[in-house]
Amino acid sequence: MYAFSYQRPKTLAEAANALKAEDAKLLGGGQTLLPTLKQRLARPSDLIDLSAIPDLKGVREVAGGLEIGAFTRHAEVGQSEVVRRVIPALAGLAGNIGDRQVRHMGTLGGSIANADPAADYPAAVVALKTVVVTDRREIPGDDFFTGMFETALQPDEIVTAVRFTKPDQAGYAKFRNPASRYAVVGVFVAKFGAEVRVAVTGAGPSVFRADALEAALAADFRAEALDGVAVDADGLNADIHASAEYRAHLVTVMAKRAMGTLE
Amino acid sequence: MPSRVTMTVNGKTVSREVEERTLLVTFLRDHLGLTGTHVGCDTSQCGACVVHIDGRSVKACTALAVQVEGCSVTTIEGLAAADGTLHPMQAAFREHHGLQCGFCTPGMVMSAVDLVRETPDLTEQEVRNALDGNICRCTGYHNIVKAVLAGAEAMKAEPSRIAAE
CATH class of the missing domain: 3.10.20.30 (Beta-grasp domain)
Structure with a gap:
């Protein structure tokens, strides 16, 4: 990898200041950024490691749900008694990201700021009526992901936490790529009263909500309600792992499986 | 720099x-x-x-x-003790021949020790799932899984030593 200057600030203010350097990049757990640097696909001038900032860490139960610090690692979310009690489907999702070693390093904030189209967390962020909290504002989860590897964040903006709303019931299922462990397709279903949200990751250039599946489940909240409900393959991802048509098919299949994991 | x-x-x-x-x-x-x-x-x-x-x-x-x-x-x-006594997980890999070429073995053993520390009671399927971050190019998984299960039992028998790590 190319040389860079490494910093580990102890406060958010110091991190924000360091981020003003030209081509500075934030370092979460590094499970995507470091492989990217190793391949010389990026050349940041500065790497600003957020690991020493206590304010960015931990799970807190708040009115109506959970607030999880941006530098909380996947393994911590997966094993958190609070997350398992309040939103068990979220603990299940976090506990199945990548592999065990990746989960020991990777962070919530790093995952969503990177906005990989096949990452797991974006499905939860869109399904669970979230608010992404940054060092300067609050961004609704529905508006956070704007495209492939693109978000609503400004270049010098730092995600500090995500607030998740507790659903009545939720479930997540993914069809895993066995080599990369990313989602070929992952579907998060969440029910809030009469409202049903179905967020799909892996299938398109960015996470999206599946309107047809939401309507079917809002009318009848059972897996069987999805029988025959098709998703349009137009605009979905196609690569060596799966065609767009296959991914479209998997969306309904994974939604049904998610309904089988409701908690 | x-x-x-x-x-x-x-x-x-x-x-x-x-x-x-x-x-x-x-x-x-x-x-x-x-x-x-x-x-x-x-x-x-x-x-x-x-x-x-x-x-x-x-x-x-x-x-x-x-x-x-x-x-x-x-x-x-x-992992091994100062006198060269193997860690129970290392001993289990030797006993059950949990390796072929041996290249993946250090990583397999380190992953297994961490896994058992967190979850002392494991089923075979749980071991297989939890080791998905470790690849054996010889595909010697059968004996690796056997070794991890045996190592887990042996680690239970030596709790004081494991705690000292």
Whole structure:
């Protein structure tokens, strides 16, 4: 990898200041950024490691749900008694990201700021009526992901936490790529009263909500309600792992499986 | 830019000047001469480079040495007792022939020790699922899984030693 200057600030203010350097990049757990640097696909001038900032860490139960610090690692979310009690489907999702070693390093904030189209967390962020909290504002989860590897964040903006709303019931299922462990397709279903949200990751250039599946489940909240409900393959991802048509098919299949994991 | 990094490796404090881009695995192998930690794929997939940072398994090819400043690192060289007595998990890999070429073995053993520390009672299926971050190119999984299950039982019998790590 190319040389860079490494910093580990102890406060958010110091991190924000360091981020003003030209081509500075934030370092979460590094499970995507470091492989990217190793391949010389990026050349940041500065790497600003957020690991020493206590304010960015931990799970807190708040009115109506959970607030999880941006530098909380996947393994911590997966094993958190609070997350398992309040939103068990979220603990299940976090506990199945990548592999065990990746989960020991990777962070919530790093995952969503990177906005990989096949990452797991974006499905939860869109399904669970979230608010992404940054060092300067609050961004609704529905508006956070704007495209492939693109978000609503400004270049010098730092995600500090995500607030998740507790659903009545939720479930997540993914069809895993066995080599990369990313989602070929992952579907998060969440029910809030009469409202049903179905967020799909892996299938398109960015996470999206599946309107047809939401309507079917809002009318009848059972897996069987999805029988025959098709998703349009137009605009979905196609690569060596799966065609767009296959991914479209998997969306309904994974939604049904998610309904089988409701908690 | 060179930077001084200090950490505990296998119980000893080490401090070196390194370039900030130095990977943890490079630090361990090239700077400290601890070549038991292997580089397999170098793309975070295979797990041959797994070490423990503060007791948790991570891929040393996907961490910077400077990120580990102040932490305690255990490598495969740090598992056996000072008198050479193998760690129960190492002994189980030998007993059950949990290796063919042996290249993936250090990572397999380090992942297994961390797994059993967190979940002492494991089923065969749980072991298979939990080892998905470690790849054996010889496909010797059958004996690896047997070794992990036997190692888990042996670790229960030696709780004091495991706690001391």
